[in-house]
Amino acid sequence: MSKHTPFYGIHKSLGAKIVEFAGYEMPIQYTGIIDEHTAVRKSVGVFDVSHMGEFFVRGKDALEFLQKTTINNAAKLKPYEIQYSAMCYEDGGLIDDLLVYRLENEFMLVVNASNLQKDFDWLQSHKFGDVEIENASDRTAMLAVQGPKSLETIQQLTPEDLSKIKYYNFRQNAFAEMQMIISRTGYTGEPGFELYFNADEAQAKKIWDSIFEAGKKFDIMPVGLGARDTLRLEMGYCLYGNDIDKSTQPLEAGLGWITKLDKNDFIGKNAITAAKKEGLKRKLVGFVLQDKALARHGYEILYDKKVIGKVTSGTYAPSLQKGIGMGYVETEYSNTGTEIFISIRDREFPASIVPLPFYKKS
Amino acid sequence: MNFPDNLKYTTEHEWIRVEGKFGWIGITDYAQSELGDVVFVEIPAAGAKIEKDKSFGTIEAVKAVSDLYAPVTGEIVEVNAEVKDHPEIVNKDPYGNGWMVKITMSNPTEANALLDVQAYKTLIGQ
Numbered sequence: 037m038s039k040h041t042p043f044y045g046i047h048k049s050l051g052a053k054i055v056e057f058a059g060y061e062m063p064i065q066y067t068g069i070i071d072e073h074t075a076v077r078k079s080v081g082v083f084d085v086s087h088m089g090e091f092f093v094r095g096k097d098a099l100e101f102l103q104k105t106t107i108n109n110a111a112k113l114k115p116y117e118i119q120y121s122a123m124c125y126e127d128g129g130l131i132d133d134l135l136v137y138r139l140e141n142e143f144m145l146v147v148n149a150s151n152l153q154k155d156f157d158w159l160q161s162h163k164f165g166d167v168e169i170e171n172a173s174d175r176t177a178m179l180a181v182q183g184p185k186s187l188e189t190i191q192q193l194t195p196e197d198l199s200k201i202k203y204y205n206f207r208q209n210a211f212a213e214m215q216m217i218i219s220r221t222g223y224t225g226e227p228g229f230e231l232y233f234n235a236d237e238a239q240a241k242k243i244w245d246s247i248f249e250a251g252k253k254f255d256i257m258p259v260g261l262g263a264r265d266t267l268r269l270e271m272g273y274c275l276y277g278n279d280i281d282k283s284t285q286p287l288e289a290g291l292g293w294i295t296k297l298d299k300n301d302f303i304g305k306n307a308i309t310a311a312k313k314e315g316l317k318r319k320l321v322g323f324v325l326q327d328k329a330l331a332r333h334g335y336e337i338l339y340d341k342k343v344i345g346k347v348t349s350g351t352y353a354p355s356l357q358k359g360i361g362m363g364y365v366e367t368e369y370s371n372t373g374t375e376i377f378i379s380i381r382d383r384e385f386p387a388s389i390v391p392l393p394f395y396k397k398s
Numbered sequence: 399m400n401f402p403d404n405l406k407y408t409t410e411h412e413w414i415r416v417e418g419k420f421g422w423i424g425i426t427d428y429a430q431s432e433l434g435d436v437v438f439v440e441i442p443a444a445g446a447k448i449e450k451d452k453s454f455g456t457i458e459a460v461k462a463v464s465d466l467y468a469p470v471t472g473e474i475v476e477v478n479a480e481v482k483d484h485p486e487i488v489n490k491d492p493y494g495n496g497w498m499v500k501i502t503m504s505n506p507t508e509a510n511a512l513l514d515v516q517a518y519k520t521l522i523g524q
Contacts, residue, residue, distance in 0.1 A: 053434075068489070069460045070435045262434065262461055328438040330458045352437040352460045359438075381456065 041086035042177050042240035050258060058149035060087040063260040072263035073354040076224055077395075080183035080251050081259035082244070086235060089152035089173040094142040097165035102143060105162055105303060106136060107286060109296040113138035118204040118221060120294055122286055123155065124304030128311060129282040130289070131158055133274060135221065137206060144172075144217075144232075148276045162303070177235040181247060182228030182259075182267075189251040190229060194218065198229070212246040214239055223264065225271035225395060269360060270353050272322050272392030278333055279320060279348040279362055285311055288364065289320045290392070318345065319370040322394055323387040325359035329380050331387070336379040337363050344369050347378065355395045365389075399427045399524065402493055406509050407518035410467040413493065416509045423469060424497040425457065425488065428522050433459040436488040439481045441466065441498055446474045448501060450508065455498070457488070470508040472501035 038061045047054065052063035063084065065072060075081045093102060102110040108121035115138050123131040132151040137144040147155045156171050163169065181190055191198050196209040196218060206219035216233035233243065248256055265275070274280045274289055285308055286295045296302075297309055325331060331350030336343050350361030361378070369376065372391050377384040405413040411429035415422045430436065441455035448454040448468035455466035478497050481488055488496040503509065513521065 064461070065434060068435050070437075070486075266460060328440070328458075330438065330463065332463065352435075352458070354460075 039087075041084055042235045042237040043084040043086065043179075043244060045237070046241065046244055047084065047258075052258070052260060055261070057261060058087055058152070060149065062087060063258070065260040065262045066258045069260070069262040069266060070354045072257055072259040073266050075255065075257040076183045076226055076259055076263065076267055077355055078184070079254045080181065080185040080189050080256045081263070082247055082251075082256065083180040083182065083259045083264055084178075085180050085230070085264075086177040087149035088178055089145075089147040089149055089155065089171070090176040090178075090232065091145040091147065091156060091159070092142050092170040092172055093145060093159075094168045094170070095166040097167050098143055101162075101164065101167045102136065103300060103302060104164075105159060106134070107291075107296065107302055107304065107308075108136070108294040109299045110136055110138075110143070111299075115140050116205055116207065118206060118219060120204075122280075122291060122294060123158070124286065124302075124308070125282060126303060126307060128285040128304045128307030130276070130280045130284055130286060131155060131282065132276055133280065133291075137217070137219070139208075150277055175235050176232055177240050178230060178232050179243065179247070180222055180224075180228060180230045182222045182224040182226045184227060185251070185254040185256075186226070186228045189254060189256060190247060192250045193246050212243045214243060223273060224267040225273075225393060225397075226267075265349075266351050266354055269349050269351050269362070270355055270393065270395035272362065272394060274320070274362075275349060284320075284364070287312055288316050288318055316367055318364045318366050320348070320362055320364050321370050321389045322360065322362050322392045323376060323378070323389050324356070324394065325361075325378065326386045326388065328359075329378070329385040330359040331361035331363075331378045331380065331385075337365055338377040338379060338384060339365075339369050339374070344376070350378075353394055360394050361387075362392075399431065400493070401427065401515050401519055401524070403515040405493065406469065406512035406514065407521075408467060408469045408512060409521060410465075411522075412467055412469050414469040414509055414512065416503070416506065419502050419506050420475075421470060421472065421501050421503050421509065422497045423499050423501065424492055425466070426518070427492050428524075429464070430489045430492045430496070433457060433462055433464055434489075435460045436485045439485050439488065439498065441477050441482075442474060444474050444476055448472055448474060448499075466498065469512055470501075470503050471505065472503040474499045474501050476500040
């Protein structure tokens with residue numbers, strides 16, 4: 037039996053196309069992926085991302101526990117700051133990528149819906165000292181409001197001065213008369229906010245309606261998982277299950293910037309350090325197709341007729357009007373400008389390796 | 399959703415409009431709706447032969463790719479250049495400006511065996 041977020045009734049009433057994702061029935065699109073994508077790039081869009089997992093980590097040893105189980109340096113976080121991080125197995129393979137929120141007396145971890153139970157079980161099994169982990173996913177709803185008009189839209193609904201919240205910072209304040217976490221984060225590359233609040237259907241409707249009323253003059257649109265994927269891929273952001281998984285390590289995935297090998301022992305550190313010393317055998321790169329063609333997950337990447345890797349994510353980039361993708365290739369072919377080929381239905385289509393992100397704001 | 403009754407339909411969600419020995423082929427409203435935003439259409443040029451029930455082209459939407467199957471056997475005499483340059487018209491007007499190819503049919507009676515509008519609607523549960 038599929039789960040529903042508190043916004044499910046709204047999605048149905050809006051005529052969204054619904055798909056099953058991570059055990060939830062979620063909207064993949066309302067009017068169309070390209071329209072929704074464009075709304076977020078040019079104005080403002082709202083995503084129901086209540087399927088995401090939220091854990092609270094409490095206790096005297098909470099920080100030390102997170103230092104052991106996450107690869108970024110959680111000790112750098114001051115209250116109301118957020119950090120992008122990841123969890124790895126001993127062999128350096130990725131368990132999940134996540135956000136770590138430092139509240140006054142506890143931490144909140146935001147994890148991928150598809151990994152929720154796996155993450156929770158793994159964290160539980162590595163607990164030590166005075167640590168309590170609460171899985172708050174079912175009682176927590178989440179909306180992302182993203183786009184250049186996001187601040188103007190939601191500023192009308194909260195006494196908090198949103199312009200003062202820096203990127204990767206958050207506040208706890210009233211919003212549409214409900215107490216919530218207002219976080220300056222997102223998965224789109226646009227300015228935007230993510231809101232966390234109690235998963236109560238009546239309240240959720242009130243929040244949704246308030247945001248859409250406030251955004252009316254900006255032609256605010258609901259945005260489904262389809263455009264969430266095209267928006268994140270235009271930014272070169274990794275998606276767990278596609279671009280990263282237990283068979284990939286953070287450094288080859290381009291996540292060296294969150295892998296703090298100079299901090300004290302964390303799970304996976306030895307394997308990642310050893311891989312670095314040996315030299316990376318492959319790297320995650322971005323490519324743009326030259327012709328009218330689209331790469332998809334699993335397609336082969338070739339150089340001079342030789343398979344050098346596989347596509348991990350591929351789509352049409354509405355902002356570039358071209359096919360783009362990411363994939364791991366052998367390190368010697370990973371330089372920007374390298375001309376590669378993508379095997380699409382037994383034909384080879386030329387592509388160029390480009391720096392990420394694909395989309396840069398003009 | 400709209401399904402004109404002057405067309406014949408395939409179980410793979412193409413339509414064909416028959417006029418004498420000519421046929422115009424496209425995809426149905428249901429197909430475009432299931433695919434979502436169409437971004438590229440790949441079809442062979444005029445002169446190419448197409449064979450009933452065989453794939454003769456592909457339609458790339460943002461989320462998915464789909465084969466284009468020939469409703470009947472014949473030869474392409476014209477490709478709609480508009481769908482190559484502005485593939486979004488397949489979503490907007492699947493039976494009109496969104497047609498894909500015009501063909502000459504090898505056997506004009508072949509189309510009679512295809513689904514009529516009622517049978518097609520039943521197929522897709524409408």
